[in-house]
Amino acid sequence: MRKAVKAYKNADFLNSPDARTIRILAEYSEPERRFKRHNIKDTIVFFGSSRTLTPEKAQENLDRIKKQVKAEKRVAKELSSELRRAETSLKTSKYYNDAVTLASMITRWSKELSSQKKRKGRRFIICTGGGPGIMEAANRGASEVEGLSIGMNISLPFEQVQNPYSSKELTFDFHYFFIRKFWFVYLAKAIVIFPGGFGTIDEMMELLTLIQTRKTKKIMPVVIYGTDYWKNIINLEGLAEWGMISPEDLDLFHFSDTPEDAFEYLKTELEKLL
Numbered sequence: 268m269r270k271a272v273k274a275y276k277n278a279d280f281l282n283s284p285d286a287r288t289i290r291i292l293a294e295y296s297e298p299e300r301r302f303k304r305h306n307i308k309d310t311i312v313f314f315g316s317s318r319t320l321t322p323e324k325a326q327e328n329l330d331r332i333k334k335q336v337k338a339e340k341r342v343a344k345e346l347s348s349e350l351r352r353a354e355t356s357l358k359t360s361k362y363y364n365d366a367v368t369l370a371s372m373i374t375r376w377s378k379e380l381s382s383q384k385k386r387k388g389r390r391f392i393i394c395t396g397g398g399p400g401i402m403e404a405a406n407r408g409a410s411e412v413e414g415l416s417i418g419m420n421i422s423l424p425f426e427q428v429q430n431p432y433s434s435k436e437l438t439f440d441f442h443y444f445f446i447r448k449f450w451f452v453y454l455a456k457a458i459v460i461f462p463g464g465f466g467t468i469d470e471m472m473e474l475l476t477l478i479q480t481r482k483t484k485k486i487m488p489v490v491i492y493g494t495d496y497w498k499n500i501i502n503l504e505g506l507a508e509w510g511m512i513s514p515e516d517l518d519l520f521h522f523s524d525t526p527e528d529a530f531e532y533l534k535t536e537l538e539k540l541l
Contacts, residue, residue, distance in 0.1 A: 290442065290443075291443060291446060294441055294442065294443055294446040294447075295446055295449070298439055298450055301436065301437065302437075302454065305389070305415070305436060305437060306388050306389050307388065307389050307392055307415075307417070307437070307454065308388030308389060308390055308454075309388075309390060309391060309392070309454050309455070309456040310391065310392045310393070310394035310417060310454040310455050310456065311373055311391050311392070311393055311394065311455070311456065311457045311458075311459065311533070312394045312395070312451050312455045312457070312458050312459070313366060313370065313393065313394070313395045313401060313402065313404075313405035313459045313461065314395075314396070314401070314458065314459070314460045314461065314463060314467050314470045314471065315362065315366065315400060315401025315402065315404075315405075315460065315461030315462060315463045315467055315492075316359075316400050316401055316461070316462060316463035316464055316467060317396075317398045317399050317400040317401070317402060317427065317463075317466075318356075318399075318400055318464070319359055319360065319362055319363050319400040319401050319404070319461070319462070320356055320360050320363065320400075321360060321363050321364075322357070322360040322361065322363065322364060324360075325353070325356045325357040325359075325360035326357055326360075328353045328356060328357075329350075329353040329354060329356070329357050332346065332349055332350050332353050333350070336350060359462060359496075362401060362404075362461050362462055362492070362493060363400070363401065363403075363404045364404070365461075365492070365525070365526050366401050366404035366405050366408065366459075366461055366492075367404045367405070367407050367408040367411070368408065368526040369405075369408065369459065369492075369526040369529050369530060370393045370404070370405040370406070370407070370408025370409050370416070371408040371409070371411055371412045372408075372526060372527075372530045373391060373393060373408075373409075373530065373533065374392075374393055374408065374409040374412050374414035374416070375412050375414075376391070376530075376534060377389070377390055377391040377392060377414065378412070378414055380541070389415065391456060391457070391537060392409075392414075392415055392416060392417060392437075393405050393406065393408070393409040393414070393416040393417065394416070394417040394418075394419065394451065394454070394455070395416070395417070395418055395419070395433065396418070396419055396420065396421065396427075396447075396466075397417075397418030397419050397420030397421075397427075397429050397430065397433055397438060397439065397440075398418075398420060398427040398428065398429065398430060399427075399428060399430055401461045401462075401463065402418070402430060403430035403432060405459075406418055406430055406432035406433040407430070407432040409432070410432040410433075410434075415434045415437060416432070416433050416434055416437065417433060417434070417437040417438075417439075418430065418432075418433025418434075418437065418438040418439065419439050419441060419447050419450060419451065420438065420439060420440045420441065421440070421441045421442070421444065421447055422440060422441070422442055448470070448473065451470070452474065452477065452483060455487060456485070456486075456487065456537060456540065457487060457488045457489070457490070457533050457536065457537060458471075458474055458487060458488075458489045458490070459489075459490045459492060459529065459533075460489065460490065460491050460492060460497075461492045461493060462492070462493045462496040462497070462500075468500075468501070471491070474487075474489065475489065475516075475519060475520065478519055479512070479516055479519060486536070486539070486540065488521065488532065488533055488536040488537070489519060489520040489521065490520070490521050490522075490523050490529045490532060490533060491520050491521070491522050491523070492522075492523050492524070492529060493524065494522045494523075494524050495524075497522070498522075503517065503520075504517065
C-alpha cells in the first residue's frame with residue numbers, strides 16, 4: 268500500500284506559492300538557531316560593492332587592456348571605454364584592502380572582549396552579504412585574524428557567488444531580501460558602508476531611515492566610508508539644505524577615509540554599550 272507523504276516532507280508543496288509563509292519562517296528561524304548555537308550576541312555589518320576588485324586583480328586587468336591597446340595601435344571606442352573602467356576599478360580597489368584592514372582591527376578587538384569572562388556572548392562579529400568585493404574583503408579581514416564572521420548570501424538571477432572567507436557554520440543562502448535585511452539589522456550594533464551601487468545605496472538609505480524614524484531604538488553608529496566617492500554620488504548635506512531632512516539628521520553618520528579613523532570612531536561609540 269502506498270504511503271502518503273507528510274506535508275513537511277513534500278518538496279512540491281514546500282516549493283509552491285502555498286508554502287511561501289513556511290519558507291519565510293524557515294529563513295527567520297534557521298539563522299536564529301545557528302546564532303544562538305554559536306553565541307552570537309551582536310554584529311558589525313559591512314555593506315559595499317560586489318564589483319570591487321583586489322588591487323592585484325585590478326592591476327592585472329588594466330595591464331591586459333593596455334596590451335590590447337598597444338597591439339592594435341589605436342583605441343577603438345569599445346576598448347577605450349573598457350580602459351576607463353579598468354582605470355576606475357584600480358582606483359577603487361584600495362577600498363578592498365581598507366575593508367580587510369578595518370574588519371581585522373574590529374575582529375581583534377572583538378576577540379579581546381569575548382575572552383574576558385565578564386563578557387557574555389561573542390561581541391561585534393563581522394557580518395556581510397556573503398558575496399565578492401567588499402563583502403569578501405570584510406570576511407577575509409576577520410578570517411586573517413582567526414575570527415568568526417557571518418556571510419548572508421542571497422540567490423540572484425545572475426547568481427552571486429559566496430566568498431570563501433565567511434565562517435562555514437555562519438554562512439547562509441537567503442531567497443527573500445526582506446528576511447536577509449531583517450537579520451542584517453536585528454543583530455547589528457554598527458554599520459560600515461563602503462562605496463557601492465544600487466544595492467548598497469538601498470541598504471544605506473533603509474538603515475538611515477530606520478534610525479532617523481527610531482523604528483530601531485538601539486544606538487547604531489554608521490560609518491560612511493570613502494568621502495570623495497559618496498559626496499560625488501549623494502548630496503546628503505543638500506537634503507538638509509532643501510529641508511528634506513533635519514540638520515541634526517546629518518549627525519546620524521560619520522564620514523571616514525582610513526581604517527584607523529573608522530575603527531577609533533566605532534570603538535568609542537561601541538564602548539558606550541559595554
